[in-house]
Amino acid sequence: APDYIEHYAKVFGSVEIDSTWYRIPTAKAVEGWLRRTPEHFRFAAKIPRIISHEKGMVDCLGEMEEFLATMEPMEARLGPLVMQFPYVARGQDALENEHGADFMARLEKFLPQLPTREFKFAIEVRNGRWVGEELLDILRYHNAALVLNSYYTMPALGEVCLLYTSPSPR
Numbered sequence: 749a750p751d752y753i754e755h756y757a758k759v760f761g762s763v764e765i766d767s768t769w770y771r772i773p774t775a776k777a778v779e780g781w782l783r784r785t786p787e788h789f790r791f792a793a794k795i796p797r798i799i800s801h802e803k804g805m806v807d808c809l810g811e812m813e814e815f816l817a818t819m820e821p822m823e824a825r826l827g828p829l830v831m832q833f834p835y836v837a838r839g840q841d842a843l844e845n846e847h848g849a850d851f852m853a854r855l856e857k858f859l860p861q862l863p864t865r866e867f868k869f870a871i872e873v874r875n876g877r878w879v880g881e882e883l884l885d886i887l888r889y890h891n892a893a894l895v896l897n898s899y900y901t902m903p904a905l906g907e908v909c910l911l912y913t914s915p916s917p918r
Contacts, residue, residue: 754784762790762827769794769832772815778822785825792827792870793819800831805858816867828870828893835874835901848878852886859890870895876902 756763765781767773781791796815799808819826838845855871862869871887872895873879879894879902887894896905 753781757785757789761788762792764830765791765793768815768819769797772796772811772818775818775821778818782822782825787825790825790827791822793829795829795831800833805854809861812862816863819867826867828868830870830872830895832872832895833874845875846877848873848875848883851875851878852882855883856886856890859886859892862890862892864891869893872897874899874901879903879908 753763765773796811798811799805799815803811816829819829833851836844836848836851844850851873859869869891870893871883873883874897884894886892894908896908898905902908
């Protein structure tokens with residue numbers, strides 16, 4: 749319901765905007781979120797699926813620039829922009845399911861194109877085997893965060909925390 753954001757702002761200090769995954773919001777929608785919440789309230793927003801799922805981080809800088817321009821008025825109230833990636837099933841691609849090599853290569857090409865000084869980015873994967881030194885090194889190098897999720901295909905959160913906090917050799 750439209751008034752949920754006001755309720756969330758009374759109970760929580762932040763919220764993840766899921767609707768941005770389906771489409772880039774309008775400037776009017778962003779202005780409404782800001783107007784209807786207190787100054788201390790923060791927003792995390794999902795990056796549109798056209799970038800993460802449909803185009804797989806390839807030839808999508810126009811969409812990313814449009815999304816970032818729309819979100820820019822949130823300024824300090826904008827937390828991380830979350831790029832959630834789909835699970836790659838063993839039956840779909842057994843090698844990619846196991847290692848995520850294609851994903852890692854695309855991610856490593858995509859991240860340097862993002863304005864990481866102006867925005868915070870967080871990456872969410874659903875293939876637990878991908879969470880290891882290679883992914884963590886890529887994220888560290890490009891100043892992006894790893895979203896810790898409790899998804900049935902993912903390792904226990906404690907295991908991921910130990911990996912992510914160890915020093916990087918890069």
